[in-house]
Amino acid sequence: MTMWTCIPCKRFWHYPLKRCAYCGKDLAEESAKTLTVIGVTEVLVPSVEHPDVPYFVLLLEDEKGFRHLRKSMDPQKVGDVLDVKPATNAFARIGIIGTGAMASGIAMSCLKAGMPVIVKSRKQETLNRFQENIALKLKKNLSEEAVNETLTRLELTTDYAKLKNCDIVIENVIEKLDAKQDVFEALEKHCGPNTILATNTSSLLVSSLAPLVKKPERVIGLHFFNPVEKMRLAEVIAGENTSMETVRKTREIAEAMGKTAVQVKDAPGFIVNRVLFPFLNEAVLLLENETANAEDIDAAVKMGLNHPMGPLALIDLIGVDVFVEIMDNLKEETKEQKFEVASLARKMVKEGKLGRKTRQGFYAY
Amino acid sequence: MFITGIGKTKFGVSESPLHEMAYEAAAQALHDADMTPKDLQAVYVSNFVGGPDARQLHLNAVLVSLLQCEGIPAFRTEAACAAGGSAVFQAIRSPYDNILVVGAEKMTTTSAKQNSMHIGFAGDRLLDQKEGLIFPASYALIAQQHMMTYGTTLDDLAAVSLKNHVNSQRNPLAHFAHKKVTLEDIRKSPIVCSPLRLFDCSPISDGAAAVVLTKKKKGNSISIAASAMATDSISLVQRKNLTSFQATKRASENAYKEAGVQAKDLDVMEVHDCFTIAELVAMEDLGVCAPGESGKWVREGKTALNGELPINPDGGLKADGHPIGATGIAQLVELAAQLRGEAGKRQVKNAETGLAQNVGGVGGTAAVHILKKG
Numbered sequence: 001m002t003m004w005t006c007i008p009c010k011r012f013w014h015y016p017l018k019r020c021a022y023c024g025k026d027l028a029e030e031s032a033k034t035l036t037v038i039g040v041t042e043v044l045v046p047s048v049e050h051p052d053v054p055y056f057v058l059l060l061e062d063e064k065g066f067r068h069l070r071k072s073m074d075p076q077k078v079g080d081v082l083d084v085k086p087a088t089n090a091f092a093r094i095g096i097i098g099t100g101a102m103a104s105g106i107a108m109s110c111l112k113a114g115m116p117v118i119v120k121s122r123k124q125e126t127l128n129r130f131q132e133n134i135a136l137k138l139k140k141n142l143s144e145e146a147v148n149e150t151l152t153r154l155e156l157t158t159d160y161a162k163l164k165n166c167d168i169v170i171e172n173v174i175e176k177l178d179a180k181q182d183v184f185e186a187l188e189k190h191c192g193p194n195t196i197l198a199t200n201t202s203s204l205l206v207s208s209l210a211p212l213v214k215k216p217e218r219v220i221g222l223h224f225f226n227p228v229e230k231m232r233l234a235e236v237i238a239g240e241n242t243s244m245e246t247v248r249k250t251r252e253i254a255e256a257m258g259k260t261a262v263q264v265k266d267a268p269g270f271i272v273n274r275v276l277f278p279f280l281n282e283a284v285l286l287l288e289n290e291t292a293n294a295e296d297i298d299a300a301v302k303m304g305l306n307h308p309m310g311p312l313a314l315i316d317l318i319g320v321d322v323f324v325e326i327m328d329n330l331k332e333e334t335k336e337q338k339f340e341v342a343s344l345a346r347k348m349v350k351e352g353k354l355g356r357k358t359r360q361g362f363y364a365y
Numbered sequence: 366m367f368i369t370g371i372g373k374t375k376f377g378v379s380e381s382p383l384h385e386m387a388y389e390a391a392a393q394a395l396h397d398a399d400m401t402p403k404d405l406q407a408v409y410v411s412n413f414v415g416g417p418d419a420r421q422l423h424l425n426a427v428l429v430s431l432l433q434c435e436g437i438p439a440f441r442t443e444a445a446c447a448a449g450g451s452a453v454f455q456a457i458r459s460p461y462d463n464i465l466v467v468g469a470e471k472m473t474t475t476s477a478k479q480n481s482m483h484i485g486f487a488g489d490r491l492l493d494q495k496e497g498l499i500f501p502a503s504y505a506l507i508a509q510q511h512m513m514t515y516g517t518t519l520d521d522l523a524a525v526s527l528k529n530h531v532n533s534q535r536n537p538l539a540h541f542a543h544k545k546v547t548l549e550d551i552r553k554s555p556i557v558c559s560p561l562r563l564f565d566c567s568p569i570s571d572g573a574a575a576v577v578l579t580k581k582k583k584g585n586s587i588s589i590a591a592s593a594m595a596t597d598s599i600s601l602v603q604r605k606n607l608t609s610f611q612a613t614k615r616a617s618e619n620a621y622k623e624a625g626v627q628a629k630d631l632d633v634m635e636v637h638d639c640f641t642i643a644e645l646v647a648m649e650d651l652g653v654c655a656p657g658e659s660g661k662w663v664r665e666g667k668t669a670l671n672g673e674l675p676i677n678p679d680g681g682l683k684a685d686g687h688p689i690g691a692t693g694i695a696q697l698v699e700l701a702a703q704l705r706g707e708a709g710k711r712q713v714k715n716a717e718t719g720l721a722q723n724v725g726g727v728g729g730t731a732a733v734h735i736l737k738k739g
Binding site for chain 1: 477478479481482485491492493494495496497498499501502505506509510513555556557558559560561600601602603604607
C-alpha cells in the first residue's frame with residue numbers, strides 16, 4: 001500500500017518506478033497509514049491463480065485519498081478501517097538444522113519470503129555445497145542484484161551458539177530418535193529461552209523430544225512436504241505441552257513462507273502419512289496377490305483418483321526401505337493390524353530392491 | 366468510409382476451430398459486398414485470447430493465407446474486449462480503399478478457471494490480477510458503487526438481463542437464441558461475485574464477425590458517420606469515480622461532434638453489456654439518460670425493442686454472446702443490418718442512425734462508432 005510520487009509535478013504512481021516521466025526527477029515513496037474499506041465483493045468462482053473460494057476483494061482508500069485493492073480471506077464491510085500491516089514477519093529469523101533436500105527447500109521458501117536464515121551443519125564443506133546449490137536455484141529467476149541481496153540473508157554455521165537469537169529453529173536431521181535427541185539437547189543449551197524448537201519429523205512423536213527441554217511448551221512439530229517449494233502444506237503438530245503461543249507463532253511463520261498450515265495433535269503419522277501409508281501398502285498388497293500388475297495399479301490410481309503419480313512409483317521415489325520403516329513405526333505406535341507392511345515390500349528390502357536409489361524397485365530405472 | 370459487407374457466424378458453443386469461424390464470417394462479408402479477396406488492399410484481425418485459449422497467434426497471416434490474398438498488408442489488433450472497435454477505428458484511418466475487418470474468438474474449449482485467468486489478463490497484472498480481481502469482481506465493485514451512489518437495485522440489473530434475453534430469442538445467430546429465460550431464473554441464479562449473479566454476466570462464447578469497409582459507396586453501403594476511440598487508466602485504483610467510464614465519455618463526445626448528432630437523435634444502440642451494470646453505466650455515459658436514471662429507463666421498457674431507444678436488439682453481449690475479439694465487429698454488423706432494414710424479427714422500426722460502444726477491460730479502452738443509413 002505504497003505510492004511513488006513526484007512532489008514538484010504532483011503526480012502519483014502505484015508502481016515502484018524510478019523517475020517522473022514529466023520532469024525526470026526521482027520519485028519519493030509514501031506508505032499509507034490507515035485504509036478504509038470503500039467497496040467489497042465476495043468472489044465465489046475460482047480461477048487458476050485464485051483457486052480457493054470464497055475470498056474477498058476490498059477496494060480501499062487511504063488517508064490521502066489514494067485507492068488500493070487487497071485480496072482478503074476474511075469478510076469486511078464498507079466503512080471498516082484496516083490496520084496497515086508491516087511487512088509480514090520482517091523480523092522472523094529462521095534457524096535450520098541440516099543440509100538435505102528438506103532443509104534446502106525450507107531455506108529457499110524462507111529466503112523467498114524475505115526472512116533471514118541461518119543453517120547449521122556439522123561440516124563446513126556440506127554448508128558450502130548447500131550455499132552453492134541455493135545460489136544456483138536463485139539465479140534461475142532472479143537478477144544478479146536480487147541473488148546477492150538474498151544471499152546476504154543466508155548465514156551458515158557449524159556452531160550451535162550462533163542460533164541463539166532465532167525466532168524458530170527447524171530441525172531436519174535423520175528420522176532416528178537418538179539423532180534428534182542430540183540436536184534438541186544442543187538447542188536447549190544454546191538457544192534463547194523464547195526460541196521455538198521445531199522438528200520436521202514425519203514419523204516420530206513430538207512428545208518424545210519435549211522432555212529434553214526445560215520449557216517443553218516451546219517444542220512443536222512443523223512437518224513440510226517434499227519438494228518443499230512446490231508443496232503448499234505444512235502440518236503444525238502441537239504436543240501435550242506445546243503452548244498456544246508457540247502454535248500461533250509457528251502457524252504465522254509457516255503462512256509467511258507461503259504455506260497453508262493445518263493443525264494436528266501429536267499422533268502417529270499425523271494426518272498425511274497416516275492416510276498415505278496404509279493406502280500405499282494396499283497397492284503393494286494388490287501386486288503381491290497378483291490382483292493387477294504394477295503398471296495397471298499405478299495407471300488406475302493416477303486416472304481414477306487424479307493423483308499425480310501412482311502409489312508404487314511413489315514408493316520407489318520414497319525408497320522401499322523408508323516405506324517399510326515408516327509402516328513399522330506406525331504399527332509399533334498404534335499396535336493396529338492395518339499397519340502391517342506387505343511382505344513383498346520386506347522381501348524387496350532384503351533383495352536390495354530399494355527403488356530409484358538402487359535403480360530397481362517396483363520398476364527398473 | 367462505408368460498411369459495404371457484413372458477415373457473422375452463430376455465436377455460442379461451436380465445434381469449429383478459430384480459423385474456420387474467422388474464414389466463414391469473412392467469406393460471408395465479402396460475398397455480401399459482392400467482392401472477392403482479390404479486391405482487398407488490407408486485412409485487420411481483431412482477437413484477444415488467441416494465444417492462451419486457441420494457441421494461435423499471428424492471425425493476420427492466418428487470415429490472408431485462408432483467403433489466399435497473400436501479399437497485402439494485414440494486422441492483428443488486441444485491446445482486450447475493445448479489440449473489434451479498435452480494429453475498425455484503425456482500418457478507417459488507414460490509406461486503403463477496400464478493407465476486411467474480421468473479429469474472431471474461440472473460448473469454449475478452455476476450462477472456466479483458465480478462462481477467468483485469461484480474461485483477467487486485460488486487468489493490471491500487479492494492481493488487479495494479483496489481488497484476485499477477476500472480471501466479474503471488477504464489475505461487482507462498480508455495481509456496488511452505483512448502488513451506493515444512486516440507489517440502483519438488483520431489480521434494475523435483472524431488467525437489463527431479461528430484456529437482452531428476450532431480444533436474443535428473435536436473433537437466430539445469438540448464443541441464447543433458443544433459451545427461454547424468466548425473471549425468476551435470473552433472480553435465482555447463483556452469485557458469482559456479490560452482488561452480481563450468473564445472469565448478470567455475459568457468457569463464454571465462440572464466434573466470428575466481419576465487415577468489409579470501402580471508401581466508395583455501393584448499393585448496400587451504410588455510412589460511418591463517426592469513429593472515435595479513447596482511453597482511461599487501466600486499474601480501478603487509479604480512478605476517483607467508478608460509476609462512470611471516462612473513456613466512453615471522451616470517445617462519445619468526439620463521435621457525437623463528428624457525426625453532428627446527439628443521443629436523442631439515435632434510433633438504435635449497441636452497447637457493451639459484458640455485465641448488466643455495464644449497460645446501465647453505458648447509457649449514462651453516452652448521454653441517453655442522467656446519471657442514476659438508467660435503471661428506471663430499462664424497467665419502464667424504454668430500451669426494449671419497441672421502446673423509445675432500443676438497446677442491444679440482438680441480445681447484446683449478455684445473450685447474443687461475447688466471443689471477445691468478434692464482439693465489437695458484431696455490434697457493427699447488427700447496426701448495419703438494422704439500418705438496412707434486414708434485421709428480421711428484431712427489426713427496429715425506421716432505424717436510420719445507430720451507435721455502437723465497445724469497451725476494453727473495465728473501461729481502459731472505449732471505441733464508439735456512429736452509423737447512418739445511406
